[in-house]
Amino acid sequence: MNQTLPLALPTTLVNLHRIDLTAPYSRGWGVCAYDVATAPNGEVYALYGVSRYTSGVADDEQDPAIANFGYRIITRYSTAGDALASALWETSDRAATAVAEGGDMTLCVLPDGTLAVSASPNNTTLITPDLSRVVTTYDSKDLRPFEEFTPGDAFASSIGVTPSGRLLCTVAEYGVWKYGNLLTNIVGVADGALTATSKPVIEALASLDPEPAHQSEVDVRAHIAYQGAPVGLANRPRPALTEQVADEDRLSGWHRSHLGRAVPLADDLFVVPVYAKTFRGGSRGQPFVFALVDDQGKMTGRLDGMDKWRDSPFTGFCFNLAADPYRGFAYHLNRYGLYAWDKSGILRVKLDTEGKAFKPLTHFTLTTCSPAGELLLVHNKQHLVLRVPAPDDLTGLAASVEEALHGYARQRTVLKKQWAPVNWHWTQRDVPLHRL
Template sequence: MTQILPLALPGTLVDHHRIDLTALYSTGWGIHTYDVAGTPNGEVYALYGVYRHTYGVADDEQDPAKAGFGYRIITRYSANGEVLASALFRSDGAGEPSAVVDGNDMSLCVLPDGVLAISTRPDNTTLVAPDLSRVLAAYDSKDRRPFGEFAPGDAFATSISVTPSGRLLCTVAEYGVWRYGNLLTNIVGVADGALTAHSKPVIKALAALDPAPAHHSGIDSRAHATYRGAPIGLANRPRPALTELVADEDPLSGWDDSRLGRPVALADDLFVVPVYAKTFRGGSRGRPFVFALVDDRGEMTGRLHGLHEWRDSPFTGFNFNLAADPNHGHAFHLNRYGLYAWNKAGVLRAKLATDTKAFKPLTHFTLAACSPDGDLLLVHTKQHLILRVPAPDDLTVLAAAVEEALRAYARQRTALKKEWEPVNWHWTLTSAPVYRL
């Protein structure tokens, strides 16, 4: 069933900071969506943030109506679209300290036991109760910085996804990737045990991006992430690296400074690992990218075929997300030029081009995830709504399903506006509980 869900701001937060919902984002405030995740029972969680930068206002300004701020918000929706609860925490280091470990590249995952995992780079993972009422545990890596004393923390993963049987598909950051003096995502691995508030499983590395991150020492070993039975670090990581396997595809500039995207599971033992070449300030359309198929032995068995580096470039607008429905063996990607769908063999089975009238509205959406039952979860970047698209078992009728969902979106949006009365597409939540984490 097609469904739309509002990415709402808690009314108490709007009132406390006197947020002007009519103001343009160019005045220094805005809303950004990080991730969306579904549960087997049809519920949905959304992770997004709101910030305000105040120019010309003192950093120690105490009046919340004038001071800048940054918050992350998690909202939980029932299977029928009702907002059940929200939780928020500071992301700017100000105010009441948060139990959630903050960081970059924030992502969301619902673990097999229903616990919510919030992960950020580098390898910080916070476990939150399903009802959003409290933090259960936090694995904090204590980010290493150049020229400073470093005391290793208790790290886990930069991102987590769950396979049908409950395996955890993870990424891990390493120091010195492409000779940078910080930690960047470099390892893809699988953990077969449960991640709980009391214990974490070992992540077995399958693939690496940079084959030899620079300036490693003993403190850079990841004891909970292993390759061939030994901790990741120093010279121990999978070889050949993904960039070595695809090195002949861009012989002029190579794959130095490339980035590893968040992998998705096509099956319990098959994963799609996106790799993107270096981006440039003057424009990156046409730069190479690979959606590699990697099995659980670490072998690159193929790729998702059918995308042209220029005509289908994800670098336009930086739309790099992939989503997968492992129960049917389908992978999806949405960028400015179309919605693409592949089967398990990596064959492109559908392309819904956005230069056609029917699918032009897709240019306003980003692909967030697939729900466990295979529905596509899209986020409207300006209207702050999640669109749930029932994806068919047969990809040859995907076009009809998406076209109907876009029509339903327009109808349901009108009804939701009458119910919520948003201001400039900003939705305010007043009825559900709001927790501070």
């Protein structure tokens, strides 16, 4: 059964900052979805944010009705689709929060039910399943602007979980493509529990840039290992993914390419997306690779069947992949279609968005696949999560998605009557709200 879940703003927050929900985002405010995660028991967690920036407002403005602000919000939903609780924290440098902030923030439910919130570079925060408190924070403290560097306690920039509980991680390194900051460069797997008192060693499997520049001993991380030694300086997996597909990017030679979030296709097989350099004038037609990498670090193949122009993920920057490791399926959604592969990398289904039935998919972003095989999509403007049951046999995917899209329209109408949103902005009053 498909569900539709609203990404709601706490009423207390809307009232505190006197947010004008009717105002267009060109006024300097907005709501943005980041990620969705599902627990084995069927509960859903959604991570999204709201911010406002008005030029000319002083950084020390005290009136919350005028001041600029930024918040991240996590909402927990029951299997029936009811909001159970929300948690929020401020994102400003002045905010007193236990959550380690960063870019490209993602969610993951760990095998013990703890919620992990990760962000680049290598920051991971563990939160109780009920969202009431932060368990612990692994904060890299890497290269904070205008601050003297003090080594922190890093973990990963993103985490995924395999059926047996292994942690598939992406890790940022300093000096990637000679940039003077940290960018995602390593994919690895950790065997062992991530808890408040211990973190497992991440065994590096694949790299993007084989020779990041200007590293020193301070850039070596003991909890990320390759061939028995910490990753850093000259030690990382070789050949890098970009070296293995070097002849496929004749324009930029994979220089300034980037890694997407890796997803587990099985306990011992992972999909690692690599995207070529993006250009200001448009990047459609740029090469990309959805590499299949095993737990020995070998690139065994790729997800085939996409044309780099007709199926380009660069249109709209649709870089997410999702995988169902319990059934061995991988999924990708972009402006041109929803794609599904089997474990061998063969494209089994493409739902073309040129047709009327699947054109609504162009308004959604794919976030994750639940342990039950459901796809979780977020509507980019209506701030709703669509939960799509995916059949065990991919031959039934088209019918399942079409039915879910029809159900979305009906459920959205019901939610509008219940919630009375303003310009597709939903507000909630009666859900417990925790400040982290």
